[in-house]
Amino acid sequence: MGSSFTPIAPRPAPVNTEGLLPWIRRNLFGNLPSAVVTVLLVALALWLLPQLVSWAVLKAVVAPNFDLCQAARGSGACWGVITEKHRLIIFGRYPFDQQWRPEIATLALVALLMASCVRACWKPWLVALWVAVLALFFALMRGGVLGLAPVETDRWGGLPLTIMLATLSIVGAFPLAVVVALGRRSKMPAIKTICVVYVELIRGVPLISVLFMASFMFPLFMPPGTSIDVLIRVLVGITLFAAAYMAEIVRGGLQAIPKGQQEAADTLGLSYWQAQRKIILPQALALVVPGIMNNFIAIFKDTSLVTIVSLYELTGAMGLALNSDSDWRPFKIEAYLFIAAIYFAFCFSMSRYSLWIEKRLSFSKNR
Amino acid sequence: MTEPIITFDKVNKWYGNNFHVLRDIDLSVARGERIVICGPSGSGKSTLIRCINRLEEHQQGTLKVDGVELTDDVKAIEQIRKNVGMVFQQFNLFPHLTVLENLTLAPMWVGKLPKKDAEEKAMLQLKRVRIAEQAGKYPLQLSGGQQQRVAIARALCLTPKIMLFDEPTSALDPEMIKEVLDVMIELAAGGITMLCVTHEMGFAKAVADRVIFMDQGQIIEQNAPHAFFDNPQSERTKDFLSKILGH
Numbered sequence: 001m002g003s004s005f006t007p008i009a010p011r012p013a014p015v016n017t018e019g020l021l022p023w024i025r026r027n028l029f030g031n032l033p034s035a036v037v038t039v040l041l042v043a044l045a046l047w048l049l050p051q052l053v054s055w056a057v058l059k060a061v062v063a064p065n066f067d068l069c070q071a072a073r074g075s076g077a078c079w080g081v082i083t084e085k086h087r088l089i090i091f092g093r094y095p096f097d098q099q100w101r102p103e104i105a106t107l108a109l110v111a112l113l114m115a116s117c118v119r120a121c122w123k124p125w126l127v128a129l130w131v132a133v134l135a136l137f138f139a140l141m142r143g144g145v146l147g148l149a150p151v152e153t154d155r156w157g158g159l160p161l162t163i164m165l166a167t168l169s170i171v172g173a174f175p176l177a178v179v180v181a182l183g184r185r186s187k188m189p190a191i192k193t194i195c196v197v198y199v200e201l202i203r204g205v206p207l208i209s210v211l212f213m214a215s216f217m218f219p220l221f222m223p224p225g226t227s228i229d230v231l232i233r234v235l236v237g238i239t240l241f242a243a244a245y246m247a248e249i250v251r252g253g254l255q256a257i258p259k260g261q262q263e264a265a266d267t268l269g270l271s272y273w274q275a276q277r278k279i280i281l282p283q284a285l286a287l288v289v290p291g292i293m294n295n296f297i298a299i300f301k302d303t304s305l306v307t308i309v310s311l312y313e314l315t316g317a318m319g320l321a322l323n324s325d326s327d328w329r330p331f332k333i334e335a336y337l338f339i340a341a342i343y344f345a346f347c348f349s350m351s352r353y354s355l356w357i358e359k360r361l362s363f364s365k366n367r
Numbered sequence: 368m369t370e371p372i373i374t375f376d377k378v379n380k381w382y383g384n385n386f387h388v389l390r391d392i393d394l395s396v397a398r399g400e401r402i403v404i405c406g407p408s409g410s411g412k413s414t415l416i417r418c419i420n421r422l423e424e425h426q427q428g429t430l431k432v433d434g435v436e437l438t439d440d441v442k443a444i445e446q447i448r449k450n451v452g453m454v455f456q457q458f459n460l461f462p463h464l465t466v467l468e469n470l471t472l473a474p475m476w477v478g479k480l481p482k483k484d485a486e487e488k489a490m491l492q493l494k495r496v497r498i499a500e501q502a503g504k505y506p507l508q509l510s511g512g513q514q515q516r517v518a519i520a521r522a523l524c525l526t527p528k529i530m531l532f533d534e535p536t537s538a539l540d541p542e543m544i545k546e547v548l549d550v551m552i553e554l555a556a557g558g559i560t561m562l563c564v565t566h567e568m569g570f571a572k573a574v575a576d577r578v579i580f581m582d583q584g585q586i587i588e589q590n591a592p593h594a595f596f597d598n599p600q601s602e603r604t605k606d607f608l609s610k611i612l613g614h
Contacts, residue, residue, distance in 0.1 A: 263422055264459035268473035268525065269448040278472060282463050 066327050073330070081331040082338045085321045089335065092157015092317035098149065102160040105140040108133050109163055117353055119360075130171075137164065153231040157312035157320075159342065165235060165303040165313065170296050172239040177246035178285075182276060184251055195247070202244035207305055210237045215309035234306050242299045249291040253284030286361035293354035297347045314339050370434070371395040372529060372560050373419060378428035380414060388414050389425065390584040398528075401561040403571040403592075406581035407607065412564045415581070416531045419562070420451040433528060449477070452522030456534040458514045460506035460521070466493070467502040470521050478525065485524075492520040496550045512543025516550055523554075530554065532563040566611055572596065580604050 016022055029035045059076025061068045064084035072078060082089070091099050112133040115121045141160065144150040183195035202210070214237035215230055222228070257280055265275035285292070307316030318339050322329050373396040380389040388411045396402060404412045417423040418430060421437055421444045430437045432447045461469050470489035474480045480488070493499040496516040498509075506514055515535055522530060532551065536544045548570050555561055555574040565571070571578050571592050578595040580588045580603075588595070588604045596612075599605045 258457075258459075260455060260457050260459035261461065264453075264455065264461070266422060267420055267448060267451075267453040268521070269445060269477040270473065274476050278476065279461055283461075286463065 069331060078331040078334050081322070081328050081334050085325075085328060085335065086338075088158075088321035089314070089318045089339065090158045092161065092312040092320065093155045094157055094160075095149075095151060095155065098143075098151065101140040101143070101148065101151075102156075102158070105137045106160040106163055109137050109160075109167060113167065134168075153229050154310065156231070158317040159314050161306075161311065161313040161317075162300075162303050163346075165238060165306065166296075166300040168235055169238040169242055169299055169303075172235075173242035173246055173299070174292075176239065176243040177250050178281065180243060180247035181250035181254055184247065185254060199244045199247055202241055203248075207238070207241050207302055208308060210241050211305060211309050213237070230309065231311065234309060234311060238299065238303065238306075242295065242302075245298075246292060246295050249288050249295060250284065252291070253286075253288035254280065256287050257283050286358075289354055289358045289361065293350060297350050300346060300350070301343060314342065369398060372398045372400075372433055373562075374429075374431045375415075375418075376429045376431075378418065378425045378430055380411075380418065380423065380425045380427075388584050389418070392428070392584075392586060394579075394586065396560060396562065399558050399560055400576050401555050401574050402563065402577050402579060403575040404562065404564045404579045404581060405566055405568075405571070405607075405611075406587075410581040411584040412581045413533050416453075416533060416562050416564055419529070419531060420448055420453055422453075449525060450528045451531060452525060452527035452529070453531040454515070454518050454522055454533065454535050456537050458506070458511070458518045458538075460514055460518055462506050465503055465505055466498070466509070466517050469506065469517060470524050473521075474524050489520070489524055492523045493517075495523070495553075496520045497546075510543060511539045512546045515539065515543075515547045519547075519550055519554070527559070529560045529562070532561070532565065534564050534566075536565065536567055568596070568612060580607065582607070 017026070027034075028038045055075070056077050059072055060079055061072045061076060062079045062083060064080045066080070069078035069080050087096070087099060091102055094102055112129060115129070116126060139145050140148070141156060141164075142151060142153070180195045180198060183191045184199065186192045186195070211234055214233040218233055219227060261279055261283070262275060265279045270278065303313055304315035306313055307319070312320050318335050322332055322335055373394070375392045375394040378389055378392040379387070381387050390411075392415065394415075404415065406412050414423050418425050418437070419432055425437075433450050435443050435446050437443060437447060460466075461472070464472065467486060467489055470492060471482065471485040474485040474488060475482060478485070490499055490502065493502055496519055498513055498516050498520070501509060501513060501517070506517065509517065519535075535551065536547050539547065544567070548567060551561075551563070551570065552574055561574075563570070563575075575592050577589055578592050579586055580595070580599075580601075582603055588599065588601050590600075595604075596608065599608055
């Protein structure tokens, strides 16, 4: 033959696959079963949506008027319960006239969390900022300084408590989890055993029992006269609990890193900690971002369990707000929807952030 | 005659209780010597060179590298690893770091070099393996041959006295083997001590001072390349050579 190589020029695809209409045709009416399901789902939506809109918007009562709410019961939502009780739901039993303090404290904490998500802020000063904001948070909440009236921790509640518990237990649990995961792979039998026992013990009990122990049993073992604030005990409990689960996620990531990476690090003379910090952990953690974020979200919602040891975070505060008032008690569904929306806003943001960070870290897959 | 840079004296190693992978290894390597080790798979050749920088532990006998005996002493291991570079079959580059970062990592963290100096040194090594223009890329964006050259440059950044190669071309497409071997041949000409596990017999003929044949954990035969290839002494060597050179 001996003919020379002539490249074939690229041609567009014969059928247009871009755009909305082709997409609908292909994905929603691709074949008969698919078309039937599409029609059924649209019909269901058309039947349900008007009822929902009617209940939630058209016939809803927004004014904090108990009589109007009673009248609309069954046909319209009573958002009035939120207008009436939102301060109790959001701030719990924190003294009413001092509520500007948790407001500022929580805003500062949320701003800090948002800043920590931005890559441009991953600088040494961020650590200093964390210390400063946490100090501000506790100074404002607790009082007793700068002429602020002291407020005991058992009166803290609502969203500030939820956010604070979640933030601190995540911040505490993550490094602990990394250390435990590394320890579980250690060649030193003592360290390995401690880590295995810790993980298995904690995973073997429900969070509720950990909280009970932290709250009621732990003080029995303390020397008389000494006491640690229940909030701190509970915080330590949640942190230890979350870290045990997270450690196993991190360990999964560590297992996935080829042995050659450690060998290459050894060959280059890196110490154990240098190798973990620079080579193994960056790759292992990038692999388990979805699992870790799953865990963070679970911790955020699990904070609602502290109600059983009489700390009234968001869910507990909502219960407190409505149960104490027999007039409004029937409108719990609306109140539940309200706090559900708050939980969702936080969890959904975490989930989106996780996707973003996952993309940023996918260094190895053809950027 | 100066002191040898590596000496194996009756070195034995087992994997588990029953797999006797290195059996009474006696070997001494002179400074600047270039040695090619070949043999069938499972013969212990990789294990042999991996003992030199303690990626594997030997259980009996003494092994000295550059005057330091390899024991459990971490300081001794650190000392030896500073002087021994290694190149792996699977490259083992760090995929989350750029090529340049792969090279500067150890000089900065182990050698305590300032970043700027480490980068200068790294660029010099990248030029040496003819890949300087890829410094900003990530390893997985490069071809296998390019990755292996980066791995060689990374090992050279610590200015080792000894370079170990563990089947450096076995994972490469045939087209890319030559570019890696060319770099290794240049390196050999520079006078560094080299131990290379490979089946590239052309490379052995071109650069080796000595070829070692291993089977079942033992050194069966060792000789200068022309003698080794033209006049193998043992039946086992003849058989092996006929298989790998027969096509």
